[in-house]
Amino acid sequence: xxxxxxxxxxxxxxxxxxxxxxxxxxxxxxxxxxxxxxxxxxxxxxxxxxxxxxxxxxxxxxxxxxxxxxxxxxxxxxxxxxxxxxxxxxxxxxxxxxxxxxxxxxxxxxxxxxxxxxxxxxxxxxxxxxxxxxxxxxxxxxxxxxxxxxxxxxxxxxxxxxxxxxxxxxxxxxxxxxxxxxxxxxxxxxxxxxxxxxxxxxxxxxxxxxxxxxxxxxxxxxxxxxxxxxxxxxxxxxxxxxxxxxxxxxxxxxxxxxxxxxxxxxxxxxxxxxxxxxxxxxxxxxxxxxxxxxxxxxxxxxxxxxxxxxxxxxxxxxxxxxxxxxxxxxxxxxxxxxxxxxxxxxxxxxxxxxxxxxxxxxxxxxxxxxxxxxxxxxxxxxxxxxxxxxxxxx
Amino acid sequence: xxxxxxxxxxxxxxxxxxxxxxxxxxxxxxxxxxxxxxxxxxxxxxxxxxxxxxxxxxxxxxxxxxxxxxxxxxxxxxxxxxxxxxxxxxxxxxxxxxxxxxxxxxxxxxxxxxxxxxxxxxxxxxxxxxxxxxxxxxxxxxxxxxxxxxxxxxxxxxxxxxxxxxxxxxxxxxxxxxxxxxxxxxxxxxxxxxxxxxxxxxxxxxxxxxxxxxxxxxxxxxxxxxxxxxxxxxxxxx
Numbered sequence: 001x002x003x004x005x006x007x008x009x010x011x012x013x014x015x016x017x018x019x020x021x022x023x024x025x026x027x028x029x030x031x032x033x034x035x036x037x038x039x040x041x042x043x044x045x046x047x048x049x050x051x052x053x054x055x056x057x058x059x060x061x062x063x064x065x066x067x068x069x070x071x072x073x074x075x076x077x078x079x080x081x082x083x084x085x086x087x088x089x090x091x092x093x094x095x096x097x098x099x100x101x102x103x104x105x106x107x108x109x110x111x112x113x114x115x116x117x118x119x120x121x122x123x124x125x126x127x128x129x130x131x132x133x134x135x136x137x138x139x140x141x142x143x144x145x146x147x148x149x150x151x152x153x154x155x156x157x158x159x160x161x162x163x164x165x166x167x168x169x170x171x172x173x174x175x176x177x178x179x180x181x182x183x184x185x186x187x188x189x190x191x192x193x194x195x196x197x198x199x200x201x202x203x204x205x206x207x208x209x210x211x212x213x214x215x216x217x218x219x220x221x222x223x224x225x226x227x228x229x230x231x232x233x234x235x236x237x238x239x240x241x242x243x244x245x246x247x248x249x250x251x252x253x254x255x256x257x258x259x260x261x262x263x264x265x266x267x268x269x270x271x272x273x274x275x276x277x278x279x280x281x282x283x284x285x286x287x288x289x290x291x292x293x294x295x296x297x298x299x300x301x302x303x304x305x306x307x308x309x310x311x312x313x314x315x316x317x318x319x320x321x322x323x324x325x326x327x328x329x330x331x332x333x334x335x336x337x338x339x340x341x342x343x344x345x346x347x348x349x350x351x352x353x354x355x356x357x358x359x360x361x362x363x364x365x366x367x368x369x370x371x372x373x374x375x376x377x378x379x380x381x382x383x384x385x386x387x388x389x390x391x392x393x394x
Numbered sequence: 395x396x397x398x399x400x401x402x403x404x405x406x407x408x409x410x411x412x413x414x415x416x417x418x419x420x421x422x423x424x425x426x427x428x429x430x431x432x433x434x435x436x437x438x439x440x441x442x443x444x445x446x447x448x449x450x451x452x453x454x455x456x457x458x459x460x461x462x463x464x465x466x467x468x469x470x471x472x473x474x475x476x477x478x479x480x481x482x483x484x485x486x487x488x489x490x491x492x493x494x495x496x497x498x499x500x501x502x503x504x505x506x507x508x509x510x511x512x513x514x515x516x517x518x519x520x521x522x523x524x525x526x527x528x529x530x531x532x533x534x535x536x537x538x539x540x541x542x543x544x545x546x547x548x549x550x551x552x553x554x555x556x557x558x559x560x561x562x563x564x565x566x567x568x569x570x571x572x573x574x575x576x577x578x579x580x581x582x583x584x585x586x587x588x589x590x591x592x593x594x595x596x597x598x599x600x601x602x603x604x605x606x607x608x609x610x611x612x613x614x615x616x617x618x619x620x621x622x623x624x625x626x627x628x629x630x631x632x
Binding site for chain 2: 152
């Protein structure tokens with residue numbers, strides 16, 4: 001997906017404002033004798049955020065999502081879209097303004113890619129040239145060559161391409177709200193990861209309000225701005241941003257559901273730049289060695305880092321290397337470079353893989369930022385844990 | 395029965411002139427056939443085509459309406475299927491005679507019977523076609539805001555076209571064959587020519603051959619329409 005092709009506020013399709021979504025005691029009962037499918041679900045999804053509904057099977061997550069566009073009718077309670085009850089709108093009209101993507105995709109086999117994408121714009125009566133322009137734009141967004149793909153039928157696409165066309169079709173008419181039911185569920189893990197990343201990138205551009213259903217907690221943590229964990233009987237167990245969910249599960253069910261490895265999962269959410277790094281003396285070749293030795297005495301790291309004129313790390317220097325009058329030109333021992341934007345989990349994994357005590361953190365230009373160690377990561381996890389214990393549980 | 399046959403016989407008693415011996419021996423006589431082609435591709439063929447087109451068209455309209463009804467009221471599907479199947483089992487000549495008191499002899503009687511025979515095939519195939527529409531295409535269609543009517547016309551029926559056309563092809567070829575019996579109802583057609591001179595090989599082979607040719611051509615025509623209207627069925631994964 002090319003970011004430059006995505007947002008054209010003045011283009012054929014200015015993205016309308018995302019809409020806030022509000023569940024108010026939303027309830028669905030199929031059989032009065034049995035427990036409800038969705039039980040008095042109340043939660044607010046701020047405009048432009050991804051709310052993930054996650055839970056085991058039977059937790060009513062898909063039902064809750066389908067209540068929004070009235071594919072399933074509420075038994076009691078209400079759902080407000082931009083402050084207006086969905087009950088007050090004609091189902092077909094309501095649905096044309098809500099994007100809809102499902103796991104089985106449901107592309108129309110007898111329609112070409114372009115016709116599939118044009119479904120909702122056509123229902124809304126857009127003029128043909130606007131539809132054509134929008135289809136072109138969307139094909140570019142989902143990284144399919146318009147010339148080649150426009151006239152293909154769904155049977156002529158790969159699984160990943162079909163999934164992308166499904167997403168393009170869902171956002172074709174710029175709906176302020178997008179419903180996605182396990183949209184990346186039925187594809188291989190590698191393609192799924194790529195589609196997830198593509199969607200997150202796209203979402204940064206289009207900023208829709210999204211209700212995203214999955215049974216996979218890892219996907220929930222990755223995709224969600226907020227996560228609603230549902231338990232059997234459609235009861236909301238916890239509604240919180242992913243960090244909060246991992247740090248402070250509301251109860252045993254949630255703790256169990258997010259998994260015993262939730263500490264590690266949290267590391268996947270944090271960036272190296274969020275960690276308070278250690279300082280290592282940066283020295284340049286030819287500089288007086290005495291000053292470097294002094295600095296080394298006071299530093300948290302027992303080695304000095306040889307940097308070039310631009311401040312980019314070149315090698316580690318042991319105290320013995322600094323025995324002379326001037327700092328030697330190297331070479332020093334090799335350094336493990338870690339990008340500030342990497343996740344803490346990736347950084348930890350590299351430290352363990354390379355079997356080194358320290359990783360050297362650099363910024364986008366490769367300039368020295370600080371030093372990361374396994375010990376620091378441990379401290380980071382402990383500090384986060386303490387903060388969570390004090391934080392109010394949502 | 396005898397009366398009808400005798401009456402039909404009157405139509406062709408005169409075999410006209412030919413190279414005597416072959417015609418006398420009731421043989422297969424190409425030169426006689428060449429001289430008498432209009433006995434086969436003239437009025438009898440036109441009547442036959444008319445019977446088939448009207449019966450299949452009427453049958454399709456009725457079966458289509460019944461299928462839509464059966465989809466709205468699911469419980470009706472089984473009884474409708476059974477009734478059309480029972481209609482199909484009535485011997486055609488018996489059907490003509492059963493209709494005599496109501497519609498008399500002629501085109502209408504033949505068309506009613508022939509139409510009734512198409513129903514079972516057409517109704518079942520339309521139902522199968524609609525039932526085979528992928529559930530996820532239906533769900534996505536409704537979820538995007540198609541009304542049930544739009545879903546039917548824009549998604550379900552187009553996707554059912556291969557099965558519907560298959561039904562039409564079977565119904566049409568069957569009706570071409572059955573319509574050779576329409577002359578018993580006094581509706582003419584190629585059957586009248588066949589039965590006019592059953593002993594004469596040239597006559598039977600020609601009239602029967604034209605009926606077979608008509609069935610083959612009609613089938614090819616419908617197949618062509620099906621292929622033109624469903625390009626997506628031939629789209630294969632690349």
